[in-house]
Amino acid sequence: MPRLVLTTSLLIALAAPAASAQQTNLTPAATTPGDGRIYPETQLRWYSRDGADDVLELNQRLSYGFGGKSAAFLEVPYDFDEGVGDARLGFKHRFLQLDIGSVDTLRVAAFGGLELPTGTDAISTDSVDPFLGAVITSIRGRFGWNAAATLYSTGDNAPITRGPLDVEGELVKLDGSVAWRVDPVEYGADFVAATYLVLDTNAYLGGSDNTEVWMSPGLLYEAPDFALELSLLLPLSQDVAGRPERDYGVLVGLRLLF
Amino acid sequence: MKKLILLAAALLAACASPMDNTSAEASANQSYSSSYTLTVKGMSCPNCANNITHELKGLTGVEYVQIDMGAGKVTVHSNSTLPDVFLLEESVRSAGFTPVRDGEK
Numbered sequence: 160m161p162r163l164v165l166t167t168s169l170l171i172a173l174a175a176p177a178a179s180a181q182q183t184n185l186t187p188a189a190t191t192p193g194d195g196r197i198y199p200e201t202q203l204r205w206y207s208r209d210g211a212d213d214v215l216e217l218n219q220r221l222s223y224g225f226g227g228k229s230a231a232f233l234e235v236p237y238d239f240d241e242g243v244g245d246a247r248l249g250f251k252h253r254f255l256q257l258d259i260g261s262v263d264t265l266r267v268a269a270f271g272g273l274e275l276p277t278g279t280d281a282i283s284t285d286s287v288d289p290f291l292g293a294v295i296t297s298i299r300g301r302f303g304w305n306a307a308a309t310l311y312s313t314g315d316n317a318p319i320t321r322g323p324l325d326v327e328g329e330l331v332k333l334d335g336s337v338a339w340r341v342d343p344v345e346y347g348a349d350f351v352a353a354t355y356l357v358l359d360t361n362a363y364l365g366g367s368d369n370t371e372v373w374m375s376p377g378l379l380y381e382a383p384d385f386a387l388e389l390s391l392l393l394p395l396s397q398d399v400a401g402r403p404e405r406d407y408g409v410l411v412g413l414r415l416l417f
Numbered sequence: 418m419k420k421l422i423l424l425a426a427a428l429l430a431a432c433a434s435p436m437d438n439t440s441a442e443a444s445a446n447q448s449y450s451s452s453y454t455l456t457v458k459g460m461s462c463p464n465c466a467n468n469i470t471h472e473l474k475g476l477t478g479v480e481y482v483q484i485d486m487g488a489g490k491v492t493v494h495s496n497s498t499l500p501d502v503f504l505l506e507e508s509v510r511s512a513g514f515t516p517v518r519d520g521e522k
Contacts, residue, residue, distance in 0.1 A: 181462050193468035194511040227513040258459030258515035261489025298461040346486035352463055383467035416464055 181298070184377050184388040184410060185359035186336035187307045189253050189268035189296035192224030192416065202388065202412040211403035215239040228253045235277070242279035247290065248272050262346065265297045274311075286314030292332075301340040303355075308333050330365035338379065352382040359390065368400035377410070388412030449481065449494035455505055458515045460486050468512040476500045476508060 182188035184202075192198040199221050206214040217237040222230045229252045236244035249272025257265040271291040276283050292309030309332045336359040343351055359375045377390030392408030460466055463486075470482045473493055481494040491509065493499060506516040 191513060193472055193513055196468060196471065224513075227511045253513075256459070256513075256515070260458060261487065262459075262461045264459040264461055303461070348483075348485040348488070381463050383463045383470075386464065416467055 181303050181338045181355060181357075181379065181381065182296075183303075183305060183336040183338050183355075183357040183359050184379060184390045184412060185361055185373075185375055185392075186305045186334040187270070187292070187294045187309075188305050189266035189294045191228065191230035191251060191253060191268070192222050194224055194227050196224045197417040198222040198224070198230075198414065199417075200412065200414045202410055204392065204408055204410045206392070206408035207406040208403040209406055212240070214405070222251075228256070232272075238282055241281045244278040244282050245274045245284060245288075246277045247274050249290070263299050265295075267293070267295050269293045270309075274313075284313050288313050294334075301344065303338040303340075305336045305338075306334070328365065328369075330363060330369065333362040333364065335360045352380065355379040355381070357390070368398060370396070370398040372396040375410070384416045386412075386414040388414070447481070447494075450496045451499050452492055452494045453499050453502065453505065454490055454492040455502075455509060456517045457489055457491050457509055458517055460484070460489060460491075460514055465512075465514065469509055469514060472508040472512040473505065476504060 182190055199219070201220075202218045204214075204216045204218070206216075208214060216239070218234065219237070220232060220234040222232040224230050229250065232247075232249050232251065234247040234249070236246075238244060249270055251268050251270035253266055253268040255265070255267035259265065269292070271289065274284070274288040274290060276285050276287065278284075288311070290309055290311045292307055294305060294307035296305050297303065311330045311332065313328060313330070336357060338355045338357045340353050340355050342354040355378070357377045357379050359373075359377070361373045361375070363369070363371045372395040373392055374395050375390040375392045377388065379389075380387040388410065389412075390410040392405075392410055394405055394407065397404045457469065460469065466484045466486055469484065469491055473479050473482045473491070478495045478497050478499050479493045480496060483492040483494065484490070485492075493505060499505075509516040
């Protein structure tokens with residue numbers, strides 16, 4: 160069953176480039192803030208765990224746009240029980256952009272960076288760890304798709320903690336998402352906000368004892384200068400050792416555009 | 418968990434609230450001495466339009482930017498001299514989108 164789920168997730172991710180999306184709640188997009196714009200994003204995630212205390216996490220991300228095609232970003236996770244986690248400092252560059260209609264577009268970006276040992280002892284890998292990935296975003300009318308693959312490498316001293324990205328060794332994360340604009344059906348001359356139904360599929364493939372697949376239906380409300388996110392986090396498969404499985408979770412998020 | 422539910426409810430309530438377009442409507446109803454319309458591709462979301470508006474309003478002379486996302490049209494208005502069209506197009510590119518001249522695909 161886990162293999163079937165993983166294969167399905169992979170197929171969704173691979174199929175995405177053929178279709179067309181906004182940045183959904185849990186999947187990267189090949190989009191960047193405009194030149195000189197600052198884009199803070201905050202996500203609060205609550206998880207219920209099997210036979211263990213609930214987990215409440217806050218993820219802060221700050222992006223800064225360069226030249227319309229590039230962005231630098233800083234991501235700082237916070238665990239309400241353990242404290243600050245390891246920060247990620249990265250750079251994203253969009254190297255392909257095919258704007259094929261007033262709304263329709265196909266974009267491809269690469270990103271990479273370093274995870275810095277800024278976290279508290281309990282949740283830090285205590286090493287500078289690289290990550291590298293690529294993402295495709297396609298939007299066609301009311302439908303959008305994103306597909307991303309990221310390779311994370313973690314040092315040998317990593318403790319087995321709460322999340323799949325903290326376990327030592329290499330891990331591939333595959334993200335696939337779809338967004339459907341439910342309102343407005345058509346953009347008009349009025350400057351309006353948009354509401355999307357979104358579905359994110361996120362697979363953490365770190366070998367035996369560190370594999371998780373999640374599917375998260377949600378809502379995304381996007382106004383010109385902010386966006387609100389709400390998702391239900393549902394595990395499809397968990398093969399984890401040394402940490403409790405998560406039963407389900409809830410995500411609420413806020414993005415601002417300055 | 419209760420706090421999370423309350424926060425989620427507040428977010429949903431915010432989603433349901435209509436946007437305040439009062440200032441935008443006021444600007445749209447003003448008359449301007451000069452205007453220029455650009456065709457722009459790839460404006461797929463409200464954030465995208467915001468990026469374009471911000472870039473164009475940073476140019477000297479641009480007083481109001483009107484965007485029709487469905488038609489892919491961006492109109493800049495001014496009561497003084499508008500910037501050169503090349504500057505307008507460059508600003509659209511800096512925002513991350515593609516300006517198209519008449520006759521281009």
